[in-house]
Structures are given as structure tokens and as C-alpha cells.
Amino acid sequence: MADAQAVLMGGLAVQEVSVRIGDRDLVRAVTFDVAPGEVLGLAGPNGAGKSTLLRTLYRVRRPTSGQVLLDGHDVWRMPGRWLARRLAAVLQEGGGDFGLSVHDMVAMGRTPHKRAFDGDAPADRAIIAEALERLDVADLAHAPFDRLSGGEKQRVMIARALAQRPEVMVLDEPTNHLDLRHQLDALRLVRGLGITAVIALHDLNLAAAFCDRLCVMDGGAxxxxxxxxxxxxxxxxREVYRVEAEVEAHPRTGVPQVTLLTGEDVP
Known part of the structure; x- marks a missing residue:
């Protein structure tokens, strides 16, 4: 049975999830709960299994064993439309090239909430406009998505997820390609939504600043x-990333800050 916390709206529970492809164990018996409204950062070196685990959450990679529960329901047993209304994913791949404008890409976030062939109602249009504005891409609304820079595409994909109005957001390296200002804006936005979020991040200082808890993976575990x-x-x-570093609380914010020791600094 799911943890009682996970039965609340937006509660996520990963229970003994493993993913095996051929003779390789990509994810090994991963278990954690994410409370409604909590932001969990997923960290670890390249090849640790982060992206593979995230794919089990938004139903791209079926677990070899274990369960992913959203609001107490196994996501792999529920209809796709049920999940699409509750969980939005922002992926590293950039959303594909559908020959659509930026506005139309963001509008796709409303699809799970409409019947087939329905147009955008006034409420949908308001949600789309708000998402474009909050991700600073309103001035690109009529631009072809495939002509955008990598950072602009990333912001559009976050806007599409925002337009979905989900209970849970799963983000795989959402700050990739973003400049410093838009990295902060994107993470502040997700943090400020008050919804459950699982975010894979390589930047440990950003993860420390914006996540309630961190889940570090290595070797799939x-x-x-x-x-x-x-x-x-x-x-x-040292043990996971194979680097020497100092960790100190920032004097103003109290947030842990990682400083890598390089060259002659390494003891």
C-alpha cells in the first residue's frame, strides 16, 4: 500500500523500482517518497540512472520491477489521459520538431484537458498567455519553434508544462542551455508553483538552493x-563524483555551497 503521504494530491511514491536492459541494471531498487508540494532534486554523475528513473515516472520506460504511485495509483495501470492531466515532463530532448509556432507548442499543454478536436476556450487562452509571459517567451509566440535557440526551446517546453496545470512536474536538466538569469527564473518558477516536483540537476549549488531534499544516485542506486x-x-x-571539494553554508542564505578544489588546491 502507498504511504499515506503519497495518497494526498500530488504525492509521489517510487517503490523498489528497477530497470534492466539486456544484462545491464540501469536502475536498482530505488525507493523514495515525494510529499505533495515538495521539490526533490535528483543528482549524480553521468550514467547514474537519473534520466532512466525519470522516464519511469512519466511512463516512457516501464520498470522491470517495482511501482511508481501518483496519488496512490500505479501510473502504469492508469489511462494515459489520467496521467497527462496530473503530471508534466520537461525533457532534455527539446520537445521535437513539429513545424509548430511557439504559441502552438505551449498550447499543446492544454490538450489533456480538452476533448478531441476542441478548440481553445477563453480559459485555455488565458492559461497559455500566462505561461508564455512567465517564461519570458511571449514575444516569440508566433516564431517557429524549430528556429529557436536551445535556451529558448527549453523555456518554451517549461511553459508548455506550466500550461498543463499539473499536480507533479518532472524535469530532466531543465537549466540546460539557459543563461544564468533564466536558470534562476526557471527554478524560482517551479519552486513558487507549490506543486510536487522532481528535478534532475547537475549544478549542485542550484539543487541545494531550490530543492527541499536531494536524492543522489550512483550506479543506478x-x-x-x-x-x-x-x-x-x-x-x-569524493566517493560519488570522484572530486575533492569544500562544502560551507553561505553566510547570508545558509544554503550549502560546493567549492571544487582544483589543481594545487587538492590536498
């Missing part, structure tokens, strides 16, 4: 799970 101040330690960074 969870090796650390907890608040950033407990998870981000020199020992973990």
Missing part, C-alpha cells in the same frame, strides 16, 4: 537521500 545540508558533504562528493 540511491546512495544518499535527505536535506541538502546533510547530503552535500566532501565525503559524498
Amino acid at each position: 540511491v546512495v544518499a537521500l535527505g536535506p541538502p545540508g546533510e547530503v552535500l558533504t566532501p565525503r559524498m562528493l
Whole structure:
């Protein structure tokens, strides 16, 4: 049975999820709960299994074993439309090239909430306009999506997820291609929505600043799970990332800050 916390709207539970392809274990018995409204950061080196695990959440990669529960329901047993109304995914791939304008790409986020062949109602148009504005892409509304830069495409895909009005957002490296300002804007936006979010991030300082807890993976398994101040330690960074680093609380914010030791700085 799902944890009682996971039965609340937007509660997510990953229970003993494993993914095996051929003779390779990409994800190994991963278990964690994400409380409604919590932001969980997924961290780990390349090849740790983060993207594969995320694909099990939004139903692209079926787990070899285990369950993913949303609001207490196994996402792999529910209709696709049910999941699309509740969970939005922002992927690294950039959303594909459908020959659509930016406005039309964002409008696709409303599709799960409409019947087939329905046009956009006034409420849909208002939601789309708000999403375009909040991601700073309103001035690109009529531009072809495939002509955008990588950073602009990323912002459009986040806007599409926002227009979906989900209970849960799953984001795989959402700050890829974004400049510093838009990295902060995107993460502030997700944080400020008050919805459940699972975000894979390579930048540990951003993860510490915007996530309630961090889940660190290595070799397909969870090796650390907890608040950033407990998870981000020199020992973990040495063992998982194979780097030497110092971790100190920022004097103004109290957020853990990772400083890599390079060259002559390495003890």
C-alpha cells in the first residue's frame, strides 16, 4: 500500500523500482517518497540512472520491477489521459520538431484537458498567455519553434508544462542551455508553483538552493537521500563524483555551497 503521504494530491511514491536492459541494471531498487508540494532534486554523475528513473515516472520506460504511485495509483495501470492531466515532463530532448509556432507548442499543454478536436476556450487562452509571459517567451509566440535557440526551446517546453496545470512536474536538466538569469527564473518558477516536483540537476549549488531534499544516485542506486545540508558533504562528493571539494553554508542564505578544489588546491 502507498504511504499515506503519497495518497494526498500530488504525492509521489517510487517503490523498489528497477530497470534492466539486456544484462545491464540501469536502475536498482530505488525507493523514495515525494510529499505533495515538495521539490526533490535528483543528482549524480553521468550514467547514474537519473534520466532512466525519470522516464519511469512519466511512463516512457516501464520498470522491470517495482511501482511508481501518483496519488496512490500505479501510473502504469492508469489511462494515459489520467496521467497527462496530473503530471508534466520537461525533457532534455527539446520537445521535437513539429513545424509548430511557439504559441502552438505551449498550447499543446492544454490538450489533456480538452476533448478531441476542441478548440481553445477563453480559459485555455488565458492559461497559455500566462505561461508564455512567465517564461519570458511571449514575444516569440508566433516564431517557429524549430528556429529557436536551445535556451529558448527549453523555456518554451517549461511553459508548455506550466500550461498543463499539473499536480507533479518532472524535469530532466531543465537549466540546460539557459543563461544564468533564466536558470534562476526557471527554478524560482517551479519552486513558487507549490506543486510536487522532481528535478534532475547537475549544478549542485542550484539543487541545494531550490530543492527541499536531494536524492543522489550512483550506479543506478540511491546512495544518499535527505536535506541538502546533510547530503552535500566532501565525503559524498569524493566517493560519488570522484572530486575533492569544500562544502560551507553561505553566510547570508545558509544554503550549502560546493567549492571544487582544483589543481594545487587538492590536498
